[in-house]
Amino acid sequence: MDDVRVGVFICHCGTNIGGFLDVLRLVDYTQSLPNVACAKDNKYTCSDAGLTEIKNAIAEKKLDRVVVASCTPRTHEPLFRSTCKEAGLNPYLFQFVNIRDQCSWVHMQEREKATEKAKALIKMGVARAALLEPLEETEVEVTPCAMVIGGGITGMTCALSLAKRDFEVKLVEKEERLGGTLNSLYRLYPTQDEASKLIQAKAEDLQKNPKVEVLTSSEVKEVKGFVGNYDVTVKHGENDRLLKAGVIIVATGAEALKPTSMYSYNGENIISQMELEQRLEKGKLNANKVVMIQCVGSRNEERAYCSKVCCLTALKNAMLIKEADSNAQVFVLYRDIVAQGTQYEDYYGKARETGITFIKYSPERKPVVEKGSVRVYDELLNEELTIPYDLVVLSTPMISHHDSAILAQKLKVPVDKNGFFLEAHVKLRPVDFATDGIYVCGCAHWPADISESISQAYAAASRASIPLSVGHVKTEPLTPVVNEDECTGCSLCELTCSFQAIRVEETEKGRKAKVIAASCKGCGACGAGCPHKAITMQHFTDEQLLAQIISLGEVKP
Amino acid sequence: MEKPKAVLIVGGGIAGIQAALDLGDMGIKVHLVEKNPSIGGRMAQLDKTFPTNDCSICILSPKLADCFRHQNITLHTLSEVKEVKGQMRDFSIKLRKYARFVDEEKCVNCGDCSAKCPVKVPDEFDMKLRKREAIYPYYLQGVPAVMTIDREKCLYLTREVCKICEKFCAREAIDFEQKDTDVTLRVGAIIVATGFDPYDPSGISQYGYERYRNVIQSLEYERLICASGPTGGHLLRLSDNKPADRIAFIQCVGSRDFRNNRYCSSVCCMHATKEAMLAYEHDPKVKSHIFYMDLRAGGKGFQEYVSRGEQEYNISYIRGRVAKITEDHDENPIIWYEETQTSETKKMTVDLAVLATSFVPRKNVEELAGTLGVELDEHGFFKTDPLSPLDTTRLGIFTCGCCREPTDIPESVAQASGAAGRAAEAVMG
Numbered sequence: 001m002d003d004v005r006v007g008v009f010i011c012h013c014g015t016n017i018g019g020f021l022d023v024l025r026l027v028d029y030t031q032s033l034p035n036v037a038c039a040k041d042n043k044y045t046c047s048d049a050g051l052t053e054i055k056n057a058i059a060e061k062k063l064d065r066v067v068v069a070s071c072t073p074r075t076h077e078p079l080f081r082s083t084c085k086e087a088g089l090n091p092y093l094f095q096f097v098n099i100r101d102q103c104s105w106v107h108m109q110e111r112e113k114a115t116e117k118a119k120a121l122i123k124m125g126v127a128r129a130a131l132l133e134p135l136e137e138t139e140v141e142v143t144p145c146a147m148v149i150g151g152g153i154t155g156m157t158c159a160l161s162l163a164k165r166d167f168e169v170k171l172v173e174k175e176e177r178l179g180g181t182l183n184s185l186y187r188l189y190p191t192q193d194e195a196s197k198l199i200q201a202k203a204e205d206l207q208k209n210p211k212v213e214v215l216t217s218s219e220v221k222e223v224k225g226f227v228g229n230y231d232v233t234v235k236h237g238e239n240d241r242l243l244k245a246g247v248i249i250v251a252t253g254a255e256a257l258k259p260t261s262m263y264s265y266n267g268e269n270i271i272s273q274m275e276l277e278q279r280l281e282k283g284k285l286n287a288n289k290v291v292m293i294q295c296v297g298s299r300n301e302e303r304a305y306c307s308k309v310c311c312l313t314a315l316k317n318a319m320l321i322k323e324a325d326s327n328a329q330v331f332v333l334y335r336d337i338v339a340q341g342t343q344y345e346d347y348y349g350k351a352r353e354t355g356i357t358f359i360k361y362s363p364e365r366k367p368v369v370e371k372g373s374v375r376v377y378d379e380l381l382n383e384e385l386t387i388p389y390d391l392v393v394l395s396t397p398m399i400s401h402h403d404s405a406i407l408a409q410k411l412k413v414p415v416d417k418n419g420f421f422l423e424a425h426v427k428l429r430p431v432d433f434a435t436d437g438i439y440v441c442g443c444a445h446w447p448a449d450i451s452e453s454i455s456q457a458y459a460a461a462s463r464a465s466i467p468l469s470v471g472h473v474k475t476e477p478l479t480p481v482v483n484e485d486e487c488t489g490c491s492l493c494e495l496t497c498s499f500q501a502i503r504v505e506e507t508e509k510g511r512k513a514k515v516i517a518a519s520c521k522g523c524g525a526c527g528a529g530c531p532h533k534a535i536t537m538q539h540f541t542d543e544q545l546l547a548q549i550i551s552l553g554e555v556k557p
Numbered sequence: 558m559e560k561p562k563a564v565l566i567v568g569g570g571i572a573g574i575q576a577a578l579d580l581g582d583m584g585i586k587v588h589l590v591e592k593n594p595s596i597g598g599r600m601a602q603l604d605k606t607f608p609t610n611d612c613s614i615c616i617l618s619p620k621l622a623d624c625f626r627h628q629n630i631t632l633h634t635l636s637e638v639k640e641v642k643g644q645m646r647d648f649s650i651k652l653r654k655y656a657r658f659v660d661e662e663k664c665v666n667c668g669d670c671s672a673k674c675p676v677k678v679p680d681e682f683d684m685k686l687r688k689r690e691a692i693y694p695y696y697l698q699g700v701p702a703v704m705t706i707d708r709e710k711c712l713y714l715t716r717e718v719c720k721i722c723e724k725f726c727a728r729e730a731i732d733f734e735q736k737d738t739d740v741t742l743r744v745g746a747i748i749v750a751t752g753f754d755p756y757d758p759s760g761i762s763q764y765g766y767e768r769y770r771n772v773i774q775s776l777e778y779e780r781l782i783c784a785s786g787p788t789g790g791h792l793l794r795l796s797d798n799k800p801a802d803r804i805a806f807i808q809c810v811g812s813r814d815f816r817n818n819r820y821c822s823s824v825c826c827m828h829a830t831k832e833a834m835l836a837y838e839h840d841p842k843v844k845s846h847i848f849y850m851d852l853r854a855g856g857k858g859f860q861e862y863v864s865r866g867e868q869e870y871n872i873s874y875i876r877g878r879v880a881k882i883t884e885d886h887d888e889n890p891i892i893w894y895e896e897t898q899t900s901e902t903k904k905m906t907v908d909l910a911v912l913a914t915s916f917v918p919r920k921n922v923e924e925l926a927g928t929l930g931v932e933l934d935e936h937g938f939f940k941t942d943p944l945s946p947l948d949t950t951r952l953g954i955f956t957c958g959c960c961r962e963p964t965d966i967p968e969s970v971a972q973a974s975g976a977a978g979r980a981a982e983a984v985m986g
Binding site: 013015016019044046049051052071078079086161164165188193198299304305309336337339342343346349362379380382425426431446450452454455456457458459460461463465469470 | 571575579582583584606608609611612615616618619620622623625626665666697698700701702783784785789790813819820821823851852853854855856857858859860861864897898899900934936938943944945946947962963964966967968970971972973974975976977978979981982985986
């Protein structure tokens with residue numbers, strides 16, 4: 001360990017770090033640490049110039065360990081690792097020290113103490129870096145087949161896109177027929193096209209495509225495996241079928257909240273927007289005075305979010321009512337009209353021109369549905385109005401599909417607090433899961449209209465096609481290794497693992513734990529839990545972690 | 558001749574970058590064309606991003622570096638598409654690459670040249686809030702990270718005097734002999750991702766933009782509050798360099814307006830909320846007022862973000878369209894408005910007014926559409942159909958991000974991946 005040469009690069013991150021910590025003092029301090037061959041500061045270590053400086057230093061200073069003290073490994077560790085790799089250094093000889101999130105951001109008002117904390121973190125990082133070992137990624141083959149779960153417009157579009165690229169696709173739909181939510185809709189905004197025609201055209205394309213196998217009345221029962229090699233058991237009636245897939249796309253959609261016990265909902269003359277769709281399709285409304293209420297069961301304490309599509313759905317149905325009977329009176333009671341983008345403002349304008357009346361209400365003074373009339377306080381007139389009705393239509397939000405939580409468990413992917421599937425990164429990875437090889441699109445992710453769902457379907461197809469095109473995936477070596485001499489086969493690790501990545505098997509030496517590296521997420525639960533210390537987490541060995549902690553003890557307050 | 562399995566992407570913002578990375582990762586060759594000296598686009602100009610308040614450049618810059626180093630991606634910065642011939646699966650593209658007058662291989666972005674350059678001109682990236690030299694880095698984290706000489710402003714290139722940068726460049730990277738060149742590329746598909754421009758609010762004279770120094774627009778605000786911006790991240794008034802404690806955010810400036818742009822720009826409710834939050838994070842004394850028409854917060858986590866703004870960040874939302882802005886003797890903007898919830902006419906004095914200007918198509922978009930042979934919609938955005946949302950009117954040419962419609966970052970990224978998928982269908986199918 002004496003001959004280890006560590007290079008440390010400390011980032012100002014513009015003023016994100018430099019404005020709150022004394023970076024130059026950190027550089028001075030770092031130079032005095034054991035094993036440090038060079039310490040430098042950069043305005044932005046992640047900039048091209050910063051990366052070049054790391055690469056040059058690896059060559060010129062003969063560095064065999066690199067430490068970057070900057071923002072967060074969450075976004076930047078891959079970049080610095082590959083920079084090391086490009087300079088011929090094993091990427092696992094890189095150590096990240098987080099002095100932005102953990103120092104400058106959380107201690108903005110305390111420059112002195114924050115700088116001291118950064119010194120300690122750097123010292124700990126250097127201590128661990130000295131003990132890092134080179135590791136190699138492993139490669140696994142990818143089964144050239146995609147499974148799309150959900151046969152609505154999103155799933156169908158996604159399946160077709162992949163099939164056009166010549167990949168095998170299994171499209172699994174739990175209902176008897178394809179179409180999903182669109183089967184319950186009449187016409188679609190903003191073109192007023194019939195939903196059924198769209199579904200029919202897509203379904204025909206799918207049936208014609210030899211690359212796609214459509215499995216209706218089928219449900220995903222169990223999912224095993226990992227990116228490139230998923231084994232999915234699909235249940236069809238009494239029969240189970242095992243299918244192999246390299247990637248899985250979740251396109252299971254959402255459902256509309258049923259407004260039970262809201263605004264005197266009765267399913268007869270007080271109905272939901274979904275029920276209105278079906279009445280409009282049948283062509284018999286028998287209502288001349290219609291009152292629509294927006295944000296029913298959304299943007300409230302129980303369900304804080306705006307479901308985005310309900311305003312436009314209401315506009316569309318209101319216009320359809322006026323189209324069928326220009327004498328009909330339609331009132332839309334709203335909080336904010338959400339009509340975003342280049343087309344929908346005009347659509348909203350058109351709705352106003354047809355004579356639909358819009359009344360703004362506030363959540364503090366909600367409309368009251370009484371027998372024969374709705375009372376509402378008009379926020380703009382500052383007056384209470386009484387509107388007689390034949391029909392009240394309640395616009396309820398899309399809520400997560402009732403099966404989402406169960407499917408999420410089978411796939412081991414997260415859902416958000418509203419039950420929608422949770423993507424890997426809200427801004428930059430909108431259709432990926434954190435788990436490799438699984439993707440999400442359409443309303444399973446968040447309420448979306450047809451256009452957005454189709455865009456996302458293509459996006460998920462595109463992302464999923466990456467491992468399929470490459471034909472293999474690399475897995476990180478941050479996995480446990482089992483010392484078989486110490487392992488007693490107690491199975492505690494197997495029970496602890498959330499990813500089915502470790503299994504106890506019979507071997508010549510008796511029952512021993514075996515690691516399935518490609519399934520492993522590197523969480524370390526097995527290693528921490530092993531009562532015999534038979535499991536070592538690569539890259540997070542006891543020695544490495546202890547060195548960090550011991551070095552912290554040496555820091556003088 | 559074999560059909561080219563390559564894709565041309567026009568525009569190097571987040572949408573173009575994401576499309577390029579997806580295609581590159583699929584093993585498809587990509588030519589990424591950017592007219593500015595570095596890629597990054599509008600997202601690089603933002604300080605933080607809603608609803609997570611992630612630092613924009615921090616999450617973008619790894620992608621810039623990935624693009625630069627990707628073996629399947631060729632960057633063409635300072636370049637423009639001049640001609641498109643052929644059809645899907647076999648387009649022939651003429652690209653004009655403008656001279657940078659700096660050797661990209663030799664320049665290390667050290668800044669010795671710009672330190673000596675005698676020319677001072679407004680910096681476009683920082684929304685003209687500070688001056689830059691005629692030899693300059695497009696922005697600090699820009700990729701490629703090299704200097705560029707502004708041919709319109711350089712004394713040597715305009716008047717054949719100076720060349721002082723050449724003397725001070727130790728690496729001999731300055732090259733006044735560089736010429737504009739035309740290259741021909743063969744590709745199977747094209748993705749248009751040229752983004753947007755902010756609407757110029759000086760046309761709405763009642764808001765006093767350009768007349769009053771403390772009335773600014775959103776992108777200027779983003780630069781002002783950004784650590785790498787002209788004030789080092791201090792939210793200071795342009796009139797007197799004093800901190801702004803009372804801020805008014807005026808929504809729908811140039812949008813939802815029959816005299817200007819009828820459409821809604823989709824993202825302004827959210828970016829105003831974010832900008833108000835950032836001001837409070839910088840200084841908890843700050844009180845922000847957001848003047849809006851309809852609050853449009855339909856994205857994932859957006860409504861909750863707005864509620865957090867109200868509850869924890871001292872933000873008030875006032876429904877009402879601002880009638881006019883005047884100023885007092887201390888150059889404080891005075892906001893005149895009708896609070897529609899009470900039907901009262903009111904005025905409010907603030908330190909700073911921020912206009913949420915609408916997203917408009919890039920200037921010269923007609924010329925590009927003409928070159929590409931695709932149609933624009935009535936507003937000047939690339940025309941698509943709701944059921945084929947990523948296809949332009951010409952087969953084999955796809956589009957994503959703000960050049961097709963004002964769109965937030967997650968949706969732009971999803972569309973970019975989607976457009977990459979459509980382009981891959983075209984070249985591989």
